[in-house]
Amino acid sequence: MAGKWILVVEDNDKNMKLVRDVLGATGYRTLEATTGARALELAVEHEPDLVLMDVRLPDIDGVEALGQLRARTCTASIPVLALTAEAMRGDRERFLAAGFDGYLSKPVDIVELIAAVRQHCERVPRTAESEHRRGASVR
Numbered sequence: 001m002a003g004k005w006i007l008v009v010e011d012n013d014k015n016m017k018l019v020r021d022v023l024g025a026t027g028y029r030t031l032e033a034t035t036g037a038r039a040l041e042l043a044v045e046h047e048p049d050l051v052l053m054d055v056r057l058p059d060i061d062g063v064e065a066l067g068q069l070r071a072r073t074c075t076a077s078i079p080v081l082a083l084t085a086e087a088m089r090g091d092r093e094r095f096l097a098a099g100f101d102g103y104l105s106k107p108v109d110i111v112e113l114i115a116a117v118r119q120h121c122e123r124v125p126r127t128a129e130s131e132h133r134r135g136a137s138v139r
């Protein structure tokens with residue numbers, strides 16, 4: 001699974017750093033956005049293998065951002081996991097009903113994070129063409 005691209009959408013610096021460090025140490029490459037709008041731009045431009053989507057963002061919320069990803073052909077099939085501090089009973093079902101592929105609660109459990117990322121990155125093999133496009137614009 002090494003070398004897959006994960007788009008991390010998170011407006012909290014500490015959470016972003018934790019997720020970035022864990023994914024990087026596990027061999028994943030990360031794209032980072034702190035707003036829903038930027039997340040959409042990066043998703044369209046790079047077609048990441050997976051999106052980790054904070055639900056509470058400064059602009060649009062994560063559910064709306066998910067809807068916008070699903071509405072575009074090029075990003076519709078990218079797996080998206082909700083990342084949220086809300087831990088009320090029933091949240092998991094609510095986020096899955098909204099169309100997320102999975103749910104991770106904050107504070108992030110590192111083992112759970114890696115397991116979920118591995119599981120959801122198994123899916124669509126990248127094409128050489130999309131790999132090239134990413135490589136051209138991401139350092």
Ligand code: MN
Nearest residue numbers: 011054056057
């Ligand atoms: Mn947030």
